[in-house]
Each structure stands twice: as C-alpha cells, then as structure tokens.
Amino acid sequence: MIIVGAGIVGLAHALHAARAGQRVLVLDRDAQANGASIRNFGFVTVTGQGVRDTWRRARRARDIWAEVAPLAGIGIQHRGLLMCARRPEAVAVIEDFAASPMGEGCRVLRGAELAAHGPPLRADGVIAALHSPHELRVESRDAIPRLATWIEGGLGVAFGRQVAVRGVAEGIVETTAGCFHAPRIVVCPGPDLATLFPDSFARRGVTLCKLHMLRLADPGWRLPAAVMSDLGLDRYRGYADCAALPALRARLQAEQAEEIANGVHLIVVQSDDGSLVVGDSHHYGPTPDPFQPEHVDALILREAQAVLDLPAPRVIERWTGLYPSASEDAFFERVAPGVRLVCVTSGTGASTAFGLAEDVLADLEANP
DSSP states (O other): OEEEOOSHHHHHHHHHHHHTTOOOEEEOSSSSOOSTTTSSOOEEOOTTOOTTHHHHHHHHHHHHHHHHHHHTTOOOOEEEEEEEEOSHHHHHHHHHHHTSGGGTTOEEEOHHHHHTTTTTBOTTTOSEEEEEEEEEEOOHHHHHHHHHHHHHHHHOOEEEOSOOEEEEETTEEEETTEEEEOSOEEEOOTTOOSSSOHHHHHHTTOEEEEEEEEEEOOOSSOOSSEEEOHHHHHHOGGGTTOTTHHHHHHHHHHHOHHHHHTTOOOEEEEOTTSOEEEEOOOEEESSOOSOOOHHHHHHHHHHHHHHBOOSSOOEEEEEEEEEEEOSSSEEEEEEETTEEEEEEOSSOHHHHHHHHHHHHHHHHHHOO
C-alpha cells in the first residue's frame, strides 16, 4: 500500500495496514510534520462529536491512542472533559445531553462537586459542568513525530519525505522522485484541495478553515481535565439534538455575537510544563489569509478568563492552523480501482483518524 500524506490521517492508515501485514510506503512533501496534525490541541474529543460515524470513530480512536501512546513514547497529559456552563440555558443543554444515549458515562456537576474543581474553575463564572471521562490529551507537536518514528521502526513502514505527489491513478503514484506502484493507494492530502482529485473536493463543497491558537505561561494550577464552555455547545454537532439548544443559541447570539461571527469557542488543555494551550476561532475561505488579528485572540482569552482563574494570562506563543471544512465531518471516496481519497473535513483528525482509517481499509478490502 502507498499512502499519500504523513499527517495523522495518513499515519492512522499506515498503522492499521502494517498491523494487517501489508508492506506500506508513506509519501509526504514535507521534511517533518508541519500542518494541522501538530497545530492543534492534541485533544482526542469524544463527547460532543457528531452522531453515528464521527462519535463511533472518536471512541475507537481514543482506545487506539491509549494503546499506542506508551508504545511510541507519547505521554498522556490528562484525561476527561469539563464542559462548563455559564448560563442556565447551557445547564439545560448539558442536562439533556447527559440523559441521552450519547451522554453515557457523563454526569452533571454542581455545588460541592463543582467547587472541588475550583480553582481553576471560577466560582463566579461557572454554575455547572458536564464531566466526561472519555477524552485524553497528547502534545501534538511531539506525538505525531513520535508516532511516525514508532510506525517506521516498530512496524517497518517506509517513509519518503520531501517527495511531492503529482498524480495518482490505478496502481501508480507519480512523484518528484519518480513513479511508485502498489495495488492499493490511500490519498490523505489534508488542506491541499487542488493537486489531487480537485473535482471531488469541489463536488462536496470543501473549503478551508483557519483557526487561532495560543499558549499561555503556567498559571500555577493544574487542570483536572480539558475545559470547554457554552460556545462549544453551539458548535459541536453532538449537542444539536438537545431540546434546550435553541434557547442557548438565542442568548449567545444576543450576548456574544462577535465571538459567534469569528467562530470562537473555548478549548483549554495543559502541557507537562504547566503551560496552557487555548483556542480557537474559525474563518473560512478557499485561501484564508495568513494573519492573526489581535482582537480575535482577545475574544478567545476573554472566554477563557470567564471560565478559569486567569487574572493576567501571559501569552508565550501564537499560531494558526488550516484544515479542510465541509458540511460532513469526513469522507472517503473510491476515485479509481484500488484508490481511496480520504479527508477529515471538521477539524477532528486527531479525534477520529484511527477509527476512520479502519473504515477505509475495510472498504478497500470489500470493494477494491
């Protein structure tokens, strides 16, 4: 098998294919991981993912991350999620969710149970929280290179770095380093929507999304889990069926219209050194601009300060990410015999890629 792309989606396919006994070659134009797979939270999110396939894939991916992380020398910084509610309307949403089948294992914290998490949670900002035990967090910028090294050394997968793929057809991959042949080819191009199979992306209405992220200096406390807030209930598709969501959306539009206009919602995770990774925002277009306006970062920080004890956050690093976006969370498509085009179009690659890759390889086996 030849896999085009060495981001998390490509690596997930390489892992499963190698474990199934196939000889695998991974090709990538960059010298090392440089895209969305390392420009994220490293937060393997289960709770709140879209119903059916995305939620199922996230649960499976979480299990595989937990299995391979120690084998690849990847540390798990923390586990779980606190979806913090700042408004009564948000409390109603998390109560609806906790009572649904997708809320299995989750519970709503109030009173003394909630106070046990403060600090860092602000007693004057958070009135309840949905606790999910299902998530885990890795440091993406370290985890992806370590995963690739382990797949190469431990599973015998070959890598061709700084090799640009120009074309793919049945049984052949044409590159700047010559032509490679294999009966099965998986194309995982990430945000490159123009080079390979552009008609497939155009037909599905895929565009690009730019996001802002920040790293804050150690605040002097430890997060018990990843933290999200009311704005996340509006953005994550897993909460869409909650009966209380329309009332929350109306209040958010009235009180945080600027955040909604900039696609801001809150995720905060913590690294081993105590620093916090905080984000994010969402701006869409076929070629998003490369700039990071300060007012958008200020909106993100303001939401973090409403939930967490962060009186004077000190930003020590900033970056943007870029990923494909569409109305569906992910897709794979037979673009030629033995060839699959695979794309995560919801920014959930770290959370779902291992589960998605299993589905793709099963499809290749059944319908080459």
